[in-house]
Amino acid sequence: VRLGFPQARRVIREALVHEGVTPEAAELQAHWLVEAELRGHASHGIQRLPVLLERTRRRLIDPAATPRLDWISDSAIVVEGNRALGPWVGVQAVDALSERAPETGVAVAAVRNANHLGLLSLYVERAAEAGLIGVALTTSEALVHPWGGSEALVGTNPIAVGVPASPHPFVVDMATSEISMGKVLAHRHHQTPLDPRWAVDSRGRPTTDPSAVAALSPFGGAKGYGLALAFELLVATLSATALGTRVTGTLDVEHPATKGDLFVCFAPARFGESDATRAAVDDYLEELRRSPAVDASTPVAVPGDRARARREAALREGINLPHELVAELRGALQASEIVP
Amino acid sequence: VRLGFPQARRVIREALVHEGVTPEAAELQAHWLVEAELRGHASHGIQRLPVLLERTRRRLIDPAATPRLDWISDSAIVVEGNRALGPWVGVQAVDALSERAPETGVAVAAVRNANHLGLLSLYVERAAEAGLIGVALTTSEALVHPWGGSEALVGTNPIAVGVPASPHPFVVDMATSEISMGKVLAHRHHQTPLDPRWAVDSRGRPTTDPSAVAALSPFGGAKGYGLALAFELLVATLSATALGTRVTGTLDVEHPATKGDLFVCFAPARFGESDATRAAVDDYLEELRRSPAVDASTPVAVPGDRARARREAALREGINLPHELVAELRGALQASEIVP
Numbered sequence: 001v002r003l004g005f006p007q008a009r010r011v012i013r014e015a016l017v018h019e020g021v022t023p024e025a026a027e028l029q030a031h032w033l034v035e036a037e038l039r040g041h042a043s044h045g046i047q048r049l050p051v052l053l054e055r056t057r058r059r060l061i062d063p064a065a066t067p068r069l070d071w072i073s074d075s076a077i078v079v080e081g082n083r084a085l086g087p088w089v090g091v092q093a094v095d096a097l098s099e100r101a102p103e104t105g106v107a108v109a110a111v112r113n114a115n116h117l118g119l120l121s122l123y124v125e126r127a128a129e130a131g132l133i134g135v136a137l138t139t140s141e142a143l144v145h146p147w148g149g150s151e152a153l154v155g156t157n158p159i160a161v162g163v164p165a166s167p168h169p170f171v172v173d174m175a176t177s178e179i180s181m182g183k184v185l186a187h188r189h190h191q192t193p194l195d196p197r198w199a200v201d202s203r204g205r206p207t208t209d210p211s212a213v214a215a216l217s218p219f220g221g222a223k224g225y226g227l228a229l230a231f232e233l234l235v236a237t238l239s240a241t242a243l244g245t246r247v248t249g250t251l252d253v254e255h256p257a258t259k260g261d262l263f264v265c266f267a268p269a270r271f272g273e274s275d276a277t278r279a280a281v282d283d284y285l286e287e288l289r290r291s292p293a294v295d296a297s298t299p300v301a302v303p304g305d306r307a308r309a310r311r312e313a314a315l316r317e318g319i320n321l322p323h324e325l326v327a328e329l330r331g332a333l334q335a336s337e338i339v340p
Numbered sequence: 341v342r343l344g345f346p347q348a349r350r351v352i353r354e355a356l357v358h359e360g361v362t363p364e365a366a367e368l369q370a371h372w373l374v375e376a377e378l379r380g381h382a383s384h385g386i387q388r389l390p391v392l393l394e395r396t397r398r399r400l401i402d403p404a405a406t407p408r409l410d411w412i413s414d415s416a417i418v419v420e421g422n423r424a425l426g427p428w429v430g431v432q433a434v435d436a437l438s439e440r441a442p443e444t445g446v447a448v449a450a451v452r453n454a455n456h457l458g459l460l461s462l463y464v465e466r467a468a469e470a471g472l473i474g475v476a477l478t479t480s481e482a483l484v485h486p487w488g489g490s491e492a493l494v495g496t497n498p499i500a501v502g503v504p505a506s507p508h509p510f511v512v513d514m515a516t517s518e519i520s521m522g523k524v525l526a527h528r529h530h531q532t533p534l535d536p537r538w539a540v541d542s543r544g545r546p547t548t549d550p551s552a553v554a555a556l557s558p559f560g561g562a563k564g565y566g567l568a569l570a571f572e573l574l575v576a577t578l579s580a581t582a583l584g585t586r587v588t589g590t591l592d593v594e595h596p597a598t599k600g601d602l603f604v605c606f607a608p609a610r611f612g613e614s615d616a617t618r619a620a621v622d623d624y625l626e627e628l629r630r631s632p633a634v635d636a637s638t639p640v641a642v643p644g645d646r647a648r649a650r651r652e653a654a655l656r657e658g659i660n661l662p663h664e665l666v667a668e669l670r671g672a673l674q675a676s677e678i679v680p
Contacts, residue, residue, distance in 0.1 A: 072612075105412055149628070149633055149634065164577075219560040230510070238606055264604075266448070268578060273580065274580065292489060294489065295488065
């Protein structure tokens with residue numbers, strides 16, 4: 001089913017408003033879901049809407065909440081999310097940091113009790129477009145095994161980094177697991193085998209059977225595990241949020257969101273960044289893009305390039321949604337008395 | 341050749357002092373090399389001494405220099421290394437941040453014109469022992485190919501993160517390449533094949549031949565490349581240092597060190613960390629260690645555990661140095677009129 005970009009956005013916004021979400025928060029959440037869809041990250045796209053609506057009905061999301069931002073110093077904020085929607089909290093945090101960092105050089109926000117942030121790249125892209133380097137981290141449900149272990153004890157803990165550059169900011173956004181649980185489910189659905197590096201069975205052995213998956217593998221082996229764990233500790237320690245299997249509420253409709261989020265903004269200008277430094281970044285990224293590719297049909301990419309290309313194509317062509325999702329949405333939206 | 345720990349330290353210190361290095365800087369540099377050796381990271385150990393001595397003779401390292409620390413705000417320092425030894429600069433930066441972060445919550449130092457930092461883990465461990473979360477990043481010579489490319493254009497850009505924990509701080513320290521160039525050289529020396537995931541030849545094809553290596557592979561494929569590049573841009577932008585192939589001076593004896601370093605310290609206490617949060621970290625790390633291992637003979641480890649175990653063994657048993665290295669050192673030390 002093909003949906004136009006403005007139509008998708010309107011439907012999501014209205015469905016959220018119908019559940020009592022304030023128009024500003026609903027607008028941001030709709031933007032986040034549609035942007036994920038446009039950029040080819042369906043796992044963070046419109047398929048998340050039924051869960052968000054159900055969480056709102058159950059007041060695991062407080063539709064009218066506004067976050068509280070407490071500056072604990074000139075360069076650090078503790079954010080109490082008050083169970084508001086993730087983007088509504090995250091954008092306020094990033095905007096507060098973006099205003100402050102040009103003075104202080106660096107500013108940090110540690111966030112608790114916010115719902116799922118959605119696509120991380122949008123927060124750091126926002127910072128980068130304001131001339132800042134943005135870093136975003138969030139913890140998530142324990143789906144990943146420690147290296148050498150078999151139990152799912154570590155989050156898929158993604159990181160996003162945005163750096164100002166021309167003509168486009170540099171934006172990397174990645175989970176620290178090899179793949180998402182959504183991808184395992186898709187393989188199960190289509191009965192296609194997994195790459196054995198992606199996941200393990202209940203005894204910790206690499207498996208190609210999507211039905212036998214007990215835990216996802218960290219990306220890059222022991223190193224990825226180390227990094228995922230460092231991010232988990234960094235975020236949980238600063239935001240006083242849950243660790244490991246105690247993290248809930250980003251995928252389910254039963255538990256409050258106990259994960260934490262961390263945003264850091266650095267202001268290169270405050271560190272004395274010159275025109276030459278800025279030009280050197282642009283030249284370097286271009287040097288990478290033009291460097292010899294192993295496969296001539298796939299030029300070397302800079303993170304963010306492919307998502308941007310997908311977005312441009314999707315803006316022209318519309319968004320393709322699977323029939324099952326549309327049926328599910330129709331159910332949710334009819335319950336909301338809004339039928340698209 | 342087996343060397344005792346205090347003996348190794350004394351020899352290094354005296355060799356550096358003989359070249360005009362101030363006793364304090366020489367003491368730190370000796371500590372850094374010996375600790376790397378003790379922890380099993382020979383690539384950052386005593387084998388680096390001949391290069392450091394030669395760089396000092398050529399004044400690529402200024403043996404008498406002290407770094408200049410300029411606070412550009414309450415929470416950020418720009419550090420001009422003045423070509424001093426890396427640990428002598430890095431420790432002053434980290435100590436300044438450790439003093440400030442408990443007030444400001446976060447503090448950052450961007451460093452330029454310092455020589456090779458050596459083992460990164462020691463800086464963040466130092467921060468963690470002071471109750472802070474420490475993050476250290478440094479750029480390095482372009483030895484890594486972009487994902488899908490064949491030319492060495494990205495540094496091995498390591499990251500280290502230290503988090504306070506009991507009984508030991510959590511410390512992860514890792515390059516963003518699959519392996520080090522030192523490991524390729526060791527395989528070449530012993531005529532043993534490489535894992536094809538580790539490196540590529542001049543056409544970008546995975547190679548098992550250590551003599552055919554044109555570039556190291558980023559760890560974890562496209563994700564590791566994205567992260568390595570994010571670190572390169574983050575460090576270079578804030579410290580106004582070189583990018584890609586313009587990075588020199590950590591391995592050679594010909595060029596000034598044009599790389600940059602970045603240290604960030606966060607103070608959990610300032611963010612309201614409680615005894616419960618601290619205990620939760622300790623419990624979580626213990627839960628990981630006790631979780632079922634795939635191979636019963638190799639328990640699940642928390643980053644830092646194995647380096648600590650190696651260090652304890654090496655303190656008891658002494659350090660083993662290859663004959664070639666001892667001969668090379670003897671040459672260097674005789675040139676310094678210090679024969680061990």
